[in-house]
Amino acid sequence: IWNKPEIFDYLNETKVLIRPNNYPEGVPGKGFTTIEIDDYGKVGIVNTQGRVFMQSIDCPFRKTEDELSTLKDCNAIIVDFHGEATSEKKTFARYFSGRVSAVLGTHTHVQTTDCDILNGTAYISDVGxxxxxxxxxxxxxxTVIDRFLKAIPTRFEVADEDLRMDFVMLDITDGHTExxxxxxxxxxxxxxxxxxxGA
Known part of the structure; x- marks a missing residue:
């Protein structure tokens, strides 16, 4: 979305679209938001971006640590970890285990089957x-094969065969995923x- 400057004002005003929390100061938008869910209460949603095989930005561990105090009144905290390396995602989940409700990996587009519960924190390397x-x-x-064979930029085309939807469902009680x-x-x-x- 960064190549569309017309969205910058919207990023600063909305609560429904967030960007990685570890972008440098001055980047439009916020890295977290809260939503109210009927019969559950306030849920904190955090987006952070990994640094392994990705653009070098601020530390996702430290930045998320800073934001936990802002979200301490939430009944649950869900972190979307946008990154390439499963090792970085799982290390992040271990570091925050028991302190956030879920660390859900995204970015690779390939759903993994390594879901786990780490001291009350749900984890998966990639939701899909x-x-x-x-x-x-x-x-x-x-179109992707063509780029690999020719080693020059080629335009990718969106595929439309065998459409599927990947997602996770969490059972959370008192901020801990069961x-x-x-x-x-x-x-x-x-x-x-x-x-x-889990249970």
Missing amino acids: MTGAFNSIIGMKYE KITVFEYDIMGNKVVEISK
Whole structure:
């Protein structure tokens, strides 16, 4: 979204779209928000970005640590960790285990099956994506292969075959996750994947 400056004002005003919390000062938007859920209360949502194989930005561990005090009145805190390396994501989850309700990895577009509960903190390396399963991270594989073979920039085309939706469901009580369930459904509503960890 950074190549669309018309959204900068919206990022500063809205609560429904956040960006990584560890971007430098002065970048439009916020790295966390809170939402109210009926019959549950306030939930904190944090977005942070890893640094392994990614653009070098501020430390996701320290920045998230700073924000926990701001979110201390939340009934649950869910962290979206946007990163490449599963080792960095899992280290982050271990560091914050028992202090946040979930660390949900994103970015690679490939759903993982390593869901776990770490001292009341749900973890998965990557939630997955909503898009074409018969693709390379949502793009037509022919256009991606072409880029690898020719080593020059090529325009990717969005794939549209075998559409699927990946997501997780969390059972949270008193800020601690008791169960994480990983799902994948096809476009017809058929369950393709269901894996659970916890109670």
